[in-house]
Amino acid sequence: MKKTILFLFLITFSFGIKAQCNISGPLTVMLGTSATFSIPNLAQCTECYDWDTLSSNISITSSDMNNTVIISANSLGQAHLQVTYFDEEGCHTCDILFDVINGDPAGCCEPELNSYFICGGWKSYGGHGAIYIAFPECDRTTVSSIDWVVNGANFISGPLTGSSxxxxxxxxxxxxxxxxxxxxIQVQATVHYNNGCLSETLNETIIPSSRVSENIIYPNPTSSEIKINLDSIKNKENITIKVIDIDSNQEVYNKRVSRLKDSNEITIGGLSKxxxxxxxxxNNGKIVNQSKIMIK
Structure with a gap:
């Protein structure tokens, strides 16, 4: 009843004055926790305030008639809190927007940049390399977008072809x-999420490496294939080739090449882009070459 009388009083004497005040409080609140917001004690009395939630993901858990209020963060997303108070100049309204984020660190990804560049060995280009980001042991579907900035190189495949x-x-x-x-090469990646986890910016410096073997491994730019040239291997009677998906750590190809008849080039197809x-x-159980490469 007391709040109803105050509200009618505020409406009756409202002059439409926009508040010149700031609500103090955090700009991010963890899901499932509480937070305190306040404004200076400007009203005519200690209970001449009216706090309201203008978004459904927060609720007020304290008195809403003082210059300080406590809210509970109930679901993820942007939250909107408002306070109205009355003084000798009339009725004033203040607003604050803040984000309710995932309060469980285990629910947020810890991405890792793991890029590479190998000089030479790729027709018409200075070498071959790729920008790669991994999301180990987390739900990759929570990633909404990634902002990329590359200094010292341009993309030659994928959605950002021709740009840096x-x-x-x-x-x-x-x-x-x-x-x-x-x-x-300098790489910066800012990862944004759809589950309330905070965006994260990663930086990486790529030091190009020289091609240490004549076994040229390169992707076919149109067919999701890897081509391997074995010209430099003298004994080709017992060659084994393995392909491992780095992100899932799963072996996607494992084949022994017992004899090469007409060509020293092997093509592996059907790989994910x-x-x-x-x-x-x-070669005879001994590693003679291992390279990382992105499938185009």
């Missing part, structure tokens, strides 16, 4: 890169 910056949607890596001068794989070549 842009936004991709979902958790996928943006594509292969080219660096004609084989110089140092925009995935980083580790290609391992063994």
């Amino acid at each position: 910056s842009g936004t991709t949607y979902g958790p996928g890596s943006p594509g292969n890169i080219d660096n004609l001068n084989c110089s140092v 925009y995935r980083i794989v580790q290609v391992i070549i063994l």
Whole structure:
């Protein structure tokens, strides 16, 4: 009853004055926790305030008639809190927007940048390399978008082809890169989530490496294939080739090549696009080459 009388009083004497005040309080509140918001004691009396929630994901758990209020964060998303008070100049209204975020760190991803560039060995380009981001042991579907900025290289495959910056949607890596001068590459990735977890910015410096073997491993740009040239291996009677998906750590190809008849080139097809794989070549059980590469 007391609040109803105050509310009618505020409406009756309201002059439509926009408040020149700031609500103090956090800009992010963890899901399932409480937070305190307040304004300076400006009203004519200690209970001449009226706090309201203008979004459904928060609720007031204290008195809503003082200059301080406690709210509970009930669901994820942006929250809107408002206070109205009356003084000798009339009725004033103040607002604050804040975010309710995931309060369980175990529910948020810890992404890792793991890119590479190998100088030489790729026709018409300075080498081959890819920007790669991994999301180990977390739900990749919570990634809404990733903002990319690359200094020292351009994308030559994927949704950002021809540029050195842009936004991709979902958790996928943006594509292969080219660096004609084989110089140092700087990568920045800002990951945004759809589950209330805070955005995170990652930075990586790629130091290009030299091709250490004549076994050339490269992707077919149109067919989701890997081509492997074995010209430099003298004894080809007992070659084993393994392909491992780095993100899932699953072996997607394992085959022994007992004899090469007409060509020293092997083609492996049916691989998923925009995935980083580790290609391992063994000769008589000994590793003679291993390379990371992104499937185009």
